[in-house]
Amino acid sequence: MSASSITSQDLSIGQIFQNFYRVPDYQREYVWSESDAKGERGEEVEQFLKDILSEFEQATKDGAPEYFIGTIVVCPGEDSVFDLIDGQQRSTTSFLTLCALRDLLVELGETVPSTLAGQIAAQDTNWQGETRERMRLDLQYEDASGVLVEYGEGRGKNARREGTRSIRNLANAYDTIREFLSVQFPSDANGLRRFHGYFTNKVKLIRIETPNVSRALKIFETINDRGVGLDAMDLLKNLLFMKAKQSDFGKLKDVWKGVTQAIYDAREKPLRFLRYYLLATYDVDAKLQEEDIYDWLTRNEAQTGHGIDPIGFAERLRQSALAYQNYSRGRNPAGGADHGIYNTRLLGGSAVKTHYILLLSGRHLAPDLFERLTRQIEETMFVWLIAGVASKDYERVIVQAARNLRRATDAATFAKFEQEFLVHQKSLNMQMFRNALLRLHTYDLRKFRLRYLLAKLTRHFDVLAYGEAGRESLSHYMEAKNDIEHILAQGADDDAKLEFGEGADSFELIQRLGNLMLIEASLNRVINNRPYSEKIATYPSSQFLLARCQAAPLTIGVNDRITRAIQKLDPASSWDRSAIDRRQQWIADAALEIWGVPSPNPKATSEFEMLIPSPNP
Known part of the structure; x- marks a missing residue:
């Protein structure tokens, strides 16, 4: 391969796993089969297997349909190992599927085909003549903690299941695969072998190989342009690595891990957090939707500064994510008790979070002013909810207000914001609020x-x-x-x-x-x-x-x-x-x-638009 060439190959799973791969330590962790807030496993792994099984069941003695599962992007690494830049989720799931097939055959007392064993691990000899056994796939990011080796060595049932997020997700994925195969092929060694044959010969990938990491990251961005395949959070991470020096990858990886961990601990959807962060921090139209985030970022580098200082941007994002995590627990940005935030969670429930935009934009306020802000937000949110103001309407005005709040730096400018937005909104909706209470059941x-x-x-x-x-x-x-x-x-x-x-x-x-x-x-x-x-x-x-x-x-x-x-x-x-x-x-x-709701003042003026409540609370 020349220094600038890019090649692509249409390969089966079996051909893919004739090579060795490592997922670099700056990559995101394995997230398929991640449990939701109720403890239910994610559906990606099971859907992956169902789709393959559906094609497998159409096979006849004369042939079988091929099934395409996507692309992976790689570049040459050390020791003849490919660095896997894109496609970790499907590659890791495929590797775990091979491990589960082998384990089930062993438990049935069957001989494991040498081809299957070789697709999981093989001997590798370096240029110095040293030979060692190594896994076809190596997860180098810290969260994996070397646990994939336990599955590769046949210890899947007893592999670690607690610890990091990735350890739990890998365990969930392996358990899902075993359960799926056991249900489809109960004590059926021949069925397992046939499925392995189909899986490794007819399930196809396109492997794109680039000469270096920079080109691989650019291909990653092109493949996933506009969020197809990956969401804006993943694309943003890739964008930051593209802008960073390769010598800064380790530092950027650590900062990004802090971002994702804080969002995970807040039990928040990453894209909702990212959208709220942008609306709170920059001049963004309230109509910005999650699917538009990446496009907005690529067009507004002058505002965000992520191009000239990707680590600085990531660090600011991390600090906001930590504050967001505290808000989700009813606490202030520093982690201390805050009755306004706590009470707003009580009245809004877990789904009402639009006011987090204001909390993020007001993070810079002195503690006493931030406390005033949260109490006023609590009161205003209650007035809106009882008066029946639609969430799309109060989100619009919150985004508009966030721009002004960012400029409030002292008691005087905050008091002006407080009156022109929070108190003004309560006043505007006073009559609807009172009328709703008069007829409330x-x-x-x-x-x-x-x-x-x-x-x-x-x-x-x-x-x-x-x-x-x-x-x-x-x-x-x-x-x-x-x-x-x-x-x-x-x-x-x-x-x-x-x-x-x-x-x-x-x-x-x-x-x-x-x-x-x-x-x-x-x-x-x-x-x-x-x-x-x-x-x-x-x-x-x-x-x-x-x-x-x-x-x-x-x-x-x-x-x-x-x-x-x-x-x-x-x-x-x-x-x-x-x-x-x-x-x-x-x-x-x-x-x-x-709730501090004043009577409407016809002489009062504010740049914030009036919200029109719906008829019922």
């Missing part, structure tokens, strides 16, 4: 969001009365030992219904927000389905001021803070339809204070 909200609403309401008056010490977190109010009490119970007894009067059997009335209260589960069990006149004897036993004063205000003092807090409450000595109406209106009004 349990079935209008997911349960975790309803618990958040009642917990926040209950905590607010406890803090007014007793101070914030010991009540900084909302977690105490969200605990399972607290129940959502239906004041008119869902299964009210006859006495309770008689006392309540008209509407006692109304499902709609029972499920209204005005009929709900947070109370300890132990007290809820005591009052159960009893009449209100009997329940009110138990309510004062609650530790929550709102529940204690449900029927009548406590008499404490004249103008102390507890008395002032109690004066804000709206006790009800009796319970009927009008009491539920009145309490729901009181909650809606109290919510404006609790």
Whole structure:
């Protein structure tokens, strides 16, 4: 091969594994068969085998169809070993399939064909005449920890399964392959041999060989242009290696590993993180979609600086990924407790993460300003969610705001941003927010969001009365030992219904927000389905001021803070339809204070567009 030539060959799996390959240490780890958040294995390996089996089953005694599984890109390495630049996932899976076929034949007491054994490992003699046994495939990245040798040597069932991400993924893949083959060819040595014959002779790859790493990386980019085959995260990694000096590969590899590990620990999709990072950090149109990320990066090198300083760009990405990981755990960028972030997770659930764009863009703020930011984000997100603002609408305005937030460097500029965006958005949606609360029922909200609403309401008056010490977190109010009490119970007894009067059997009335209260589960069990006149004897036993004063205000003092807090409450000595109406209106009004929602100011101006809520929360 000349110094500039590129060659390609159409080869079978059997021909591919007549050579030796190594996956360089700067490559990404093996990710096929990675378990998801529920512990379920990925589907790539099983689909790989199903597709091959489908073609295998069409074989006749006269011939069999060929099956193409893609390309691999290699360049010459040391000791007559190819460096595998692209195609690691399918190559590693193919190698594990050969190992599993051999292992199953051994367990059936069958002789392993020498061709199969030679496709897994073979002797190699170097120019000095030294001969050694080596695996056809060697994973050199640190996460692999040499575990592939255990599969190559026939110790797959007892190979390591815990440790790094790659160790777990390789174990999952091997187990999936064994299970698949055992189901398709139960105690069938001839079937296994036929499948091996098809797999190594009729399953084809195109091997592209380049003279050096730089050319191989460029081919990698061309093959996977626009995300075909690989996603933008993989293409970005390749792009950074293309821009880096080969002497910096080791350092870049370590930084990139930190990026991917932080995203993995956050249980986040890499492309969502990358999209949010770009939207938070650069001037990017909110319409940018995941499939457009790589194109955007290649066109905006002047903004990102990844071309002249790939390691610096990767390090900034790593720092943001670490912050993102902390956000996913309800913590601030440094890993400390942050009640605004924690509470936003409670009200939004695991799927609502668009506000992470603002958290990423505000990472530079001083700790006290960042804390103000997170509390305001919590309040604004709740207003949007209750008012029924569509996620695509508030994402658009969040991206617009992130640009301004990046320029907020001190208390004065942050306060300006706070008023013009966060407070302004709450004000714009105040009427829709209040109207939604006035008509809210349990079935209008997911349960975790309803618990958040009642917990926040209950905590607010406890803090007014007793101070914030010991009540900084909302977690105490969200605990399972607290129940959502239906004041008119869902299964009210006859006495309770008689006392309540008209509407006692109304499902709609029972499920209204005005009929709900947070109370300890132990007290809820005591009052159960009893009449209100009997329940009110138990309510004062609650530790929550709102529940204690449900029927009548406590008499404490004249103008102390507890008395002032109690004066804000709206006790009800009796319970009927009008009491539920009145309490729901009181909650809606109290919510404006609790979530800091000001009345619309027609004279207020802001560069941020108004969001148009949908009719229902």
